[in-house]
Amino acid sequence: MTALSPEELSTEGLAEIMAAGGRPADSERKINIIDTTLRDAHQSIWATRMTTSHILSLLDDITNAGFEHVDLVAPIQFDVSVRYLKEDPWERVRLVHENAAPGTKFRALIRSKNLASFDFLPDDAILNWTERLYANGFRVIGSFDGLNDIDNIDQGLKLAKELGAETFGALSYCLSPVHTDDLYKRKATELLERTDVDRIMLKDAGGLLTPDRLKTLIPAIRSSIGDVPLEVHTHSLTGLSPLTYLYAAELGVDSIHTSIAPLANGPGQPATQAVVRDLRALGRRRRLPRPPAGSYDVAVRCHHREPEHVVAHGAVAHGVGAGRARRRHAADRGVGAGIDREEQPRRPQFAIQLQ
Secondary structure (H helix, E strand, O other): OOOOOOOOOOHHHHHHHHHOOOOOOOOEOOOEEEEOHHHHHHHHHOOOOOOHHHHHHHHHHHHOOOOOEEEEEOHHHHHHHHHOOOOOHHHHHHHHHHHOOOOOOEEEEEEOOOOOOOOOOOHHHHHHHHHHHHHOOOOEEEEEOOOOOHHHOHHHHHHHHHHOOEEEEEEEOOOOOOOOHHHHHHHHHHHHHHHOOOEEEEEOOOOOOOHHHHHHHHHHHHHHHOOOOEEEEOOOOOOOHHHHHHHHHHOOOOEEEEEOOOOOOOOOOOEHHHHHHHHHHOOEOOOOOOOOOOOOOOOOOOOOOOOOOOOOOOHHHHOOOHHHHHHHHHHHHOOOOOOOHHHOOOOOOOOOOOO
């Protein structure tokens, strides 16, 4: 049973493969996993309230689990660290890099010409920010613009590459008459021609991507970028994202973004445990953790109350990004995501069991 073509790809087809016991192990091309637990997962589910001590307590397990990259910061992590957690975000960045497993690649994301606010900043501010990210240890740096205006992200991406970082440019996904396959083809081509990024991310902040939409969108982008690595980032607001990732794998995407449950699903990314299980059933090879070999299973215990997910009413109609939805939810309940400073959540303690 080989990978299904876009024309053959369907929920029923995948179900038949699963019902037949799946494909032979490691019979299909490798797909990598980018972990978002330390960045977008808590941004979308806990309103970015994971503290430095939380992160450090998880670091050994996460950075030894074999993820391709570990997502760590976007500008909002700096904002919330100072405004609500009363922490030094740059000290967090340095401590994480110092205490991570050797060879771990942490990612930093830049939002257009904004940093901690939504005001447009001059290029020299963005360039200085990019230089500081690199100086403090980041070797994977990317940028996105909500309107896919490459003018707003090209300078930072070019500098990051000149400094020696691996770079990624994001194509922001949206539902509108304008956001056609042809638009994404043209924007992917422009992004590569102007910035020479090392990889392209299809970034679905609103969780609007559907499996069927990928059937034409991924081949369209691939036709423009050739063998440049392509990754997909989405959220589980509509509940479709785990299936969307399976379609992405069948369509030849190189990497997908997940987070470790229970800090997953809802407004966050799909759970690593479930996605990896299903990818393995479909015969996908994955970069296995070191040193264990054989089946890969991640079991997580988190000594924290279960995440309170934002209800996805109107997610498709309004296209509100998951991170912003959670921050709005937190603001409605008062500063601190409804958590008093004296009553911060207990440190999550993850036990990752590799079998």
